[in-house]
Amino acid sequence: MNNGVNIQTIVVIAECFEGGIRPVSYELLGFAEALQQEKPAKIKILLLGDGVKNFARDLAQTTGEDVVGIEAPHLAQYNGQVHQAVLYNLLNENPPAYVCAAHSSQGWDFGPSLAARLQATCITSVIRVSARDGKICFSRDIYGGKVSADIISKTKTTLVTVQPGAFRWNSRPKQEPGAVEIISVAIDPQTSQTISTHMHQASDLDLSQAKVIVAAGRGIGDEENLDLIHQLASAIPQSVVCGSRPIIDQGWLSYDRQVGVTGATVSPDLYLACGISGAAQHVSGMQGSALVVSINTDPMAAIFNQSDVCIAEDLTVFIPILLEKLSETSQTK
Amino acid sequence: MKIIVCVKQVPEAETQVQIDADGRWVTLGAGTEFRMNRFDECAVEAAVQIKRKFADTHIHILSIGPQRAEAVIRRSIGMGADDGTHILTAKEGFVEPFRIATWLATCPQAQSADLILCGAMSEDLMQGQVGPLLAATLSLPCTTSVVDISINPENEQVNVAREIEGGYRQTLVLNLPAVLTIQTGINQPRYPALSKLLRANRLPLEVLQADQLEQPQSYQEVERLLPPRKTRDAVFLKGTTHEKAEQLITILSNRSLLT
Numbered sequence: 001m002n003n004g005v006n007i008q009t010i011v012v013i014a015e016c017f018e019g020g021i022r023p024v025s026y027e028l029l030g031f032a033e034a035l036q037q038e039k040p041a042k043i044k045i046l047l048l049g050d051g052v053k054n055f056a057r058d059l060a061q062t063t064g065e066d067v068v069g070i071e072a073p074h075l076a077q078y079n080g081q082v083h084q085a086v087l088y089n090l091l092n093e094n095p096p097a098y099v100c101a102a103h104s105s106q107g108w109d110f111g112p113s114l115a116a117r118l119q120a121t122c123i124t125s126v127i128r129v130s131a132r133d134g135k136i137c138f139s140r141d142i143y144g145g146k147v148s149a150d151i152i153s154k155t156k157t158t159l160v161t162v163q164p165g166a167f168r169w170n171s172r173p174k175q176e177p178g179a180v181e182i183i184s185v186a187i188d189p190q191t192s193q194t195i196s197t198h199m200h201q202a203s204d205l206d207l208s209q210a211k212v213i214v215a216a217g218r219g220i221g222d223e224e225n226l227d228l229i230h231q232l233a234s235a236i237p238q239s240v241v242c243g244s245r246p247i248i249d250q251g252w253l254s255y256d257r258q259v260g261v262t263g264a265t266v267s268p269d270l271y272l273a274c275g276i277s278g279a280a281q282h283v284s285g286m287q288g289s290a291l292v293v294s295i296n297t298d299p300m301a302a303i304f305n306q307s308d309v310c311i312a313e314d315l316t317v318f319i320p321i322l323l324e325k326l327s328e329t330s331q332t333k
Numbered sequence: 334m335k336i337i338v339c340v341k342q343v344p345e346a347e348t349q350v351q352i353d354a355d356g357r358w359v360t361l362g363a364g365t366e367f368r369m370n371r372f373d374e375c376a377v378e379a380a381v382q383i384k385r386k387f388a389d390t391h392i393h394i395l396s397i398g399p400q401r402a403e404a405v406i407r408r409s410i411g412m413g414a415d416d417g418t419h420i421l422t423a424k425e426g427f428v429e430p431f432r433i434a435t436w437l438a439t440c441p442q443a444q445s446a447d448l449i450l451c452g453a454m455s456e457d458l459m460q461g462q463v464g465p466l467l468a469a470t471l472s473l474p475c476t477t478s479v480v481d482i483s484i485n486p487e488n489e490q491v492n493v494a495r496e497i498e499g500g501y502r503q504t505l506v507l508n509l510p511a512v513l514t515i516q517t518g519i520n521q522p523r524y525p526a527l528s529k530l531l532r533a534n535r536l537p538l539e540v541l542q543a544d545q546l547e548q549p550q551s552y553q554e555v556e557r558l559l560p561p562r563k564t565r566d567a568v569f570l571k572g573t574t575h576e577k578a579e580q581l582i583t584i585l586s587n588r589s590l591l592t
Contacts, residue, residue: 078503080475080476081474105477105497108461110465112466113466116466116470122466125460128562141459142459143348144346144457147558147561148558148561152556154551155552192508192511195506197503198502198504200501236585248518262497270590305562305567309570310567321578322581322582326591
């Protein structure tokens with residue numbers, strides 16, 4: 001796959017799901033282009049599935065990059081072992097400098113073990129790429145976003161999973177479409193088989209349209225305090241209550257109200273984060289909000305770095321006072 | 334059935350984290366409290382639930398960390414695990430996931446396990462790599478973000494559901510032995526029973542010195558740590574609690590968010 005002597009390859013693993021290319025595939029391209037700025041390399045997009053010819057053609061057209069579609073009946077539904085085996089067979093002969101996958105339920109599933117087989121390092125949930133003294137640094141959040149770590153690879157091939165929402169790809173005006181190649185592979189999944197892919201609990205709630213979101217995080221403490229969040233939402237017009245993963249796991253809010261990597265991606269006019277720590281998994285779901293206001297007792301909470309307005313207060317004290325003043329304000333109107 | 338659960342001790346989320354002068358790692362604030370990683374707690378609970386169904390199940394806990402990490406092995410035993418191995422690291426600091434997986438894989442208990450459970454990620458470093466890397470090292474099938482487990486002993490298989498994006502789930506069948514990484518929400522981990530905790534505290538743990546185990550080639554390095562980047566203005570409201578509430582109302586009204 002590495003054609004020239006000096007020019008290296010960045011392989012982008014695009015994702016398709018439910019009959020379409022997942023938007024995160026374009027974000028991966030944004031990441032690959034950012035990486036290209038630091039290290040000149042050729043981009044090649046791989047797309048795995050059953051019947052991906054048209055998607056591959058679309059991708060080559062929109063991006064201008066070369067696309068390889070890999071088809072097999074067993075690729076119709078995602079399976080980690082199958083994905084890993086197909087990619088390993090494809091990349092092992094001439095491993096590229098970089099393999100980029102999304103930090104998604106697919107990428108975090110096949111990424112580390114594919115890397116291990118390619119004797120490549122794996123760096124997950126990357127949010128930034130930069131160069132320092134000629135070394136490529138991949139930045140990721142640790143300690144709930146309180147610290148950013150620059151990791152460097154010491155292997156010939158590096159596999160990176162890219163945090164959704166961290167990179168943007170700007171479409172270019174008309175260009176030459178990339179070349180499309182379709183490969184059929186035979187694969188017999190032996191140790192792991194995907195039986196079904198299904199909607200677990202259907203929901204009518206469309207958070208992507210919400211104007212105001214009042215979100216609760218682990219910092220609310222007890223379930224009773226969720227009542228304050230509901231009261232606050234009632235006091236602000238057109239608002240919806242959501243939560244970060246811990247709140248959903250506790251069963252305090254239904255799963256369709258989860259914002260973040262495994263939940264919804266939202267972009268309201270106002271995102272009011274109450275007791276949310278600000279880990280990358282949550283932030284990637286709300287960073288498109290127009291105005292972010294955060295309330296947290298911990299003045300060092302990572303969420304404050306992603307906020308326009310920061311309120312370092314105990315929400316059980318602050319919200320009742322805010323509610324009181326909001327009701328005074330509405331009465332004077 | 335032999336089950337291995339890999340658990341990690343992590344600092345409480347509210348912990349103060351100070352970047353070291355050389356920028357290579359962090360020092361945690363004095364009086365930092367440590368506990369079991371929540372994902373791992375769910376993995377221990379899942380193992381204990383399997384043991385309830387299949388009486389001849391043995392649960393062995395593996396944990397890597399400094400002396401203090403012993404507490405999470407004992408807590409796991411308090412929850413219902415049988416015994417554990419502590420891979421003792423000499424000092425605090427970052428150990429890359431490939432090395433962690435290699436050390437875990439050298440344990441004979443891991444090599445002979447029917448099922449290996451790990452948390453989907455740790456709450457402090459959030460890499461989500463150890464489970465899949467351990468599977469790759471032992472050449473076992475693996476699946477991540479598991480929210481349901483059902484053992485099928487006749488076929489030596491496990492049926493699982495894994496969580497994917499947008500409210501979807503996938504169901505899979507894996508041949509045993511297999512590695513599963515557990516997503517939170519799969520169960521509500523029990524509190525350790527007092528009687529079991531007393532036993533756990535008396536039980537001798539197997540201790541392996543990490544620096545005497547196989548040391549694989551290093552794949553990655555922390556170049557430096559930095560304070561997180563601000564993506565927005567991060568203006569802290571000042572004054573009394575009442576004044577802050579008033580300022581917030583002004584900000585929201587100016588943006589017509591209260592009408």
